[in-house]
Amino acid sequence: MKLIGLYRSPYVRRVAVSLNILGMEYDNEAVTPFESPEAVSRYNPLIRIPTLILDDGDVLVESYAILDALDDMSPSEKRLVPSTGDPRKHVMQLSAIATGTMDKAVWAVYEGRFHPKEKYHKPWVEHNDAQADSGLAYLNEAVLKADCGENGWLGGTDRISQADISASIAYSFTAMARPKLGVADKYPALDKFAGRMEAQKAFSSASPQ
Ligand SMILES: N[C@@H](CCC(=O)N[C@@H](CS)C(=O)NCC(=O)O)C(=O)O
Structure with missing residues (x-):
């Protein structure tokens, strides 16, 4: 492939x-x-x-x-998403919040990258930043609820799921691309969880270049 x-x-x-x-x-x-x-x-x-x-x-x-x-x-x-029922719904929901967070952080970046300075619309950037921040707040709560900072998995599965992958990557990307949001200080549980995920070879061998 x-x-x-x-x-x-x-x-x-x-x-x-x-x-x-x-x-x-x-x-x-x-x-x-x-x-x-x-x-x-x-x-x-x-x-x-x-x-x-x-x-x-x-x-x-x-x-x-x-x-x-x-x-x-x-x-x-x-498989990374449970096939049916509540476990599937839960993993899909967390993955959807994670990808929505990615969207919002990416759109905030694009405004600065693709618009000439005089057309940069700060309220739109702030709108997207606030939504990315809110997505991470949700994921941080989910980590606390699942008590998976040190062990276990975000989506309540007995092994890694798409919820773990996408939530960690949404966090790492936002922390890197929107440093002014200060997400490590605001969301320590998610920071710790994402750090644990990022330490795995599956993640570190696909590090952002
Ligand atoms: N919803 C898409 C988003 C993909 C996306 O936005 N990719 C960006 C790079 S981060 C891209 O290709 N942007 C170019 C463009 O949309 O013109 C997905 O999940 O694959």
Whole structure:
């Protein structure tokens, strides 16, 4: 398989870490759609990352759809989202809050990166920052509720799930990309939990470049 996109993208990173945990082999083409649009557009009409090319040549786009396909390709004992019922709902909910947090932190970054200085709209950046912050507050509460700072898993599963992967990456990305939010001081439980996740080889071997 070939995973297109830099690990600096939290969406690419959640796919990379999931591939590592699922034990699926892949090569990473560390490009961005901004600097190398043609490297992405030949596979993905949206020119976005992550884009995953399967061994049979099929192309998958959108991290949630990619992750769903990877789970579907995996034996049930390895899947990262429980197949049914409340456990599935819970892991999906935490993963949705985590990816929404990624969206908001990314949009706040994009405003500064892609708008000329005179068109930078501070209230919009503050709006997105506040939503990213609120997403992390929710995840911090979830860590406290699951009591998983030192042991165990965020989604209440008996092994790592997509909730653990996406929540940790949402936190790490926001801490890196929006330093002014001071999330380590505000959300120590989530900081500790994400630190534990990031120490695993599946995460550290897909560090943001
Ligand atoms: N919802 C998408 C978001 C992907 C996304 O926004 N990727 C960014 C990089 S972090 C990108 O490709 N941006 C280029 C663009 O949207 O023009 C997913 O989960 O895969």
